[in-house]
Amino acid sequence: MTAAQMIATPDEAARKAKENTLLSPRFYTTDFAAMDRIDVSPIRAEWDTMMAEYEGDNNHDHFQRNEQFAKEVAEVFSQVSPELRKEFLEFLITSVTSEFSGCILYNEIQKNVTNPDIKALMRFMARDESRHAGFINSSLKDFGLGLDLGGLKRTKAYTYFKPKYIFYATYLSEKIGYARYITIFRQLEANPDKRFHPIFRWFERWCNDEFRHGESFALIMRTQPHLLRGANVLWIRFFLLAVYATMYVRDHTRPMLHEAMGLDSTEYDYKVFAITSEISKQVFPVSLDIDHPAFRAGMERLFQVQTRIDAAKARGGLVGKLQQAGWALAGAATFARLYLLPVKKHELPAQVRVAPAW
Secondary structure, three states: OOHHHOOOOHHHHHHHHHOOOOOOOOEEEOOHHHHHOOOOHHHHHHHHHHHHHHHHOOOOOOOOOOHHHHHHHHHOHHHOOHHHHHHHHHHHHHHHHHHHHHHHHHHHHHHOOOOHHHHHHHHHHHHHHHHHHHHHHHHHHOOOOOOOHHHHHHHOOEEEOOHHHHHHHHHHHHHHHHHHHHHHHHHHHHOHHHOOOHHHHHHHHHHHHHHHHHHHHHHHHHOOHHHHOOOHHHHHHHHHHHHHHHHHHHHHOOHHHHHHOOOOHHHHHHHHHHHHHHHHOOOOOEEEOOOOHHHHHHHHHHHHHHHHHHHHHHHOHHHHHHHHHHHHHHHHHHHHHHHOOOEEEOOOOOOOOOOOOO
């Protein structure tokens, strides 16, 4: 591994966080007036129960580092290979950016609405995401790579999404985040010798925050039934596939990270997909057939295409640009074929909320 490949300075970490690629987390803004018009009356009982959980704040003292944390960083993580160190630091940077993205979006919504239900919800979720981002950033600071989150907020590009796209994408982001973190936590709980960094000890209660955030968007979507039927089902299919494909490709570019945990990237991803698909039945009338041979072949094809794009980018010059364009078209064609695969359909349950029981 060359020095050029290793993230070694805060400026390099900041550049990584500011990237806007198909695989990198984005910052979003939306239609605040439309958010202000949301009426949660149809699900008031479930909503009030959820809001009481936010108010109770069972994680108010969770995101605190202790002496054991510093000791494990010094004694365990210091022994990892340069390859694993690089992948883990990239994972931390991506995670900070993703968590901070949620913090910014939720905070901006709560500042720009007067609807008391939505304002309170967004304030609570921004609180949670701020804790998550700050906690991860503290681990980056251990290596002199802490991000200037205020500077990131000012300089990273923003993407406008209609509220319904925010609902679909953020719901899935929160739920798949839960599935990812709980799967890692259970693996390392059973195999503590594979826990190469102490941050993984915080994943169980952390991912329950993610789960509750997803519940919030599930309730919001169930107040607007039109978002879950007709032509909007096509958008649901798109976001399901986009989120799964992004995770699969990103995870397969970091093989050392999962190998160090005793996980196979492909098996891990499909376990996460299965958990997310099961959870999403609470609100989505369709789920992807993740066991279809063509689906699995297509996901692997997307990873291979991304590998070729990265190689063409590294080559540079006119030939490299032409190759990038060609492989980007191949990736789009593969995504389209995956999108057209049959999906599984099911009825929505009368009770919206589910428990984080995985």
